[in-house]
Amino acid sequence: MASADNPPPPLVKLSITASHDGGNIQLVSQTEPTISGRSAKCTVKLNVTPDVYTDLESIAHSNIFHFVRFGLHSSTTASVVGEGEESVDNSIKLFTVTYIIDNADKVSYPEAWPGTTICETKGSLEPADDQLWKRNPTTKYVDGKLTWQHVHTTNGSTFFSYFPPYTYNRHLKLIADCALSIAAKRDGNYKIESLGQTLQGREMECISVGNGDKAGWIIHRQHPGETMAEFFAEGLLHRLLGIGKDGESDDMSKKLLDQYRLYIVPCMCPDGAVMGHLRTNSVGANLNREWATVNPDYVAPSMERSPEVYAVLKKMDETGCDFFLDVHGDEELPYVFLSGAEKTPLWEESERIKYLHGYFVSCYQRANSDIQKNIGYPPPDSTEDALKYMNVATNQVSNRFKCLGLTLEMPYKDCATNPDPIGWSPERSKNLGASLVETLIDMHPYLRAEGSFWDEFSDEDHYVEPTDNFKEEGFVMLKKRLYSDVRPQSLG
Numbered sequence: 486m487a488s489a490d491n492p493p494p495p496l497v498k499l500s501i502t503a504s505h506d507g508g509n510i511q512l513v514s515q516t517e518p519t520i521s522g523r524s525a526k527c528t529v530k531l532n533v534t535p536d537v538y539t540d541l542e543s544i545a546h547s548n549i550f551h552f553v554r555f556g557l558h559s560s561t562t563a564s565v566v567g568e569g570e571e572s573v574d575n576s577i578k579l580f581t582v583t584y585i586i587d588n589a590d591k592v593s594y595p596e597a598w599p600g601t602t603i604c605e606t607k608g609s610l611e612p613a614d615d616q617l618w619k620r621n622p623t624t625k626y627v628d629g630k631l632t633w634q635h636v637h638t639t640n641g642s643t644f645f646s647y648f649p650p651y652t653y654n655r656h657l658k659l660i661a662d663c664a665l666s667i668a669a670k671r672d673g674n675y676k677i678e679s680l681g682q683t684l685q686g687r688e689m690e691c692i693s694v695g696n697g698d699k700a701g702w703i704i705h706r707q708h709p710g711e712t713m714a715e716f717f718a719e720g721l722l723h724r725l726l727g728i729g730k731d732g733e734s735d736d737m738s739k740k741l742l743d744q745y746r747l748y749i750v751p752c753m754c755p756d757g758a759v760m761g762h763l764r765t766n767s768v769g770a771n772l773n774r775e776w777a778t779v780n781p782d783y784v785a786p787s788m789e790r791s792p793e794v795y796a797v798l799k800k801m802d803e804t805g806c807d808f809f810l811d812v813h814g815d816e817e818l819p820y821v822f823l824s825g826a827e828k829t830p831l832w833e834e835s836e837r838i839k840y841l842h843g844y845f846v847s848c849y850q851r852a853n854s855d856i857q858k859n860i861g862y863p864p865p866d867s868t869e870d871a872l873k874y875m876n877v878a879t880n881q882v883s884n885r886f887k888c889l890g891l892t893l894e895m896p897y898k899d900c901a902t903n904p905d906p907i908g909w910s911p912e913r914s915k916n917l918g919a920s921l922v923e924t925l926i927d928m929h930p931y932l933r934a935e936g937s938f939w940d941e942f943s944d945e946d947h948y949v950e951p952t953d954n955f956k957e958e959g960f961v962m963l964k965k966r967l968y969s970d971v972r973p974q975s976l977g
Contacts, residue, residue, distance in 0.1 A: 509761030590629030709757030720915030843948030861951030
């Protein structure tokens, strides 16, 4: 019988779930907790769940994970055992769990794990709790396994994630906030429209703002696991529409909106986002390989496989495009960087796009010091190589509309340009989105300028060919990676 002198062992329970918006994890095994006094330990093995198989790339992508350690972590099992005897509190106060991603070496980008620190929070997934996310410094990648430890000290839930999630509920709130602000402006050129529906019936919202003479398209989160992209969209839209500031836009935003008519798609792949995918929609289409047909046996885009791209490109053909930005996140490189339409036919036919590219990166760098120009995806070796990637959004849009097109990448890790113990974060993503305003203002006079307008640029504004060789001297990447392609050795 339990007593104060002989209390029963405490009950320790641990529950893992990914059955929530954007969740992704499979529980492989869990050891029985070992208990010593008021402390307990156990080990949990997990697998990252792959996306739906991608026919064009012949791979089921994976890398992202997001799950909750949930439920009661400890309880007292002794109670009043006799008249005059008190209940015994022998509950566990410290519960150390070692988490192991068992298939970390089988994901799309295993090269990205070294230097990665996973994100965790005891807060909610609501915007008010963005600041509560922190990095787990015990994260390490050893022998093909990604591991970290967490000491649970209270009952309740703890979220773990490759990068803080941007939920579909938050996406809908962003759209609603934009709608309220737009309604107050009473300007017919400011509107939200659905360009179509996804295969699972979600709307493809596009926010149109501004009254200028240049059409700019900014799309986000083609790869649904790159949640920093929608944080970027939130930062940009909040600033443009004065959300959180009584609907009053700042002077620079007003100037921008007099120069441009912007078409902003906050989330290109809502189905994949809800399903917890890294790179694909609900039927396995990598949207950033769906912008043109490069393989006669694989027609793209199509309403049957990629209605998201089909709808956006159709609208873009109606509006035209003078500037295009596709916002992403990169697993491996610890930098913010931009990739353009290098070596495509438009790039080769004149120096115009090359100089616009260089000037844009320099302007953005002056607006936000997280931007740098030396590290990024190396360009293709030739036009022949580039033509294989005309299904990539930036290449296709830039050549289709003879305009400056760019892909912006943010890190999952820290940003080595401005190291921070928190690493790259939702807040920094939002700030980067907001600082696009000044950059576009600087670019406006030149986007459709004729002649050698670049003679006005300083030497520091010229294009710099990027490299992904960012580590110690003598380091050579295993294989050149173009447009965030998976390295061949990752496919095993």
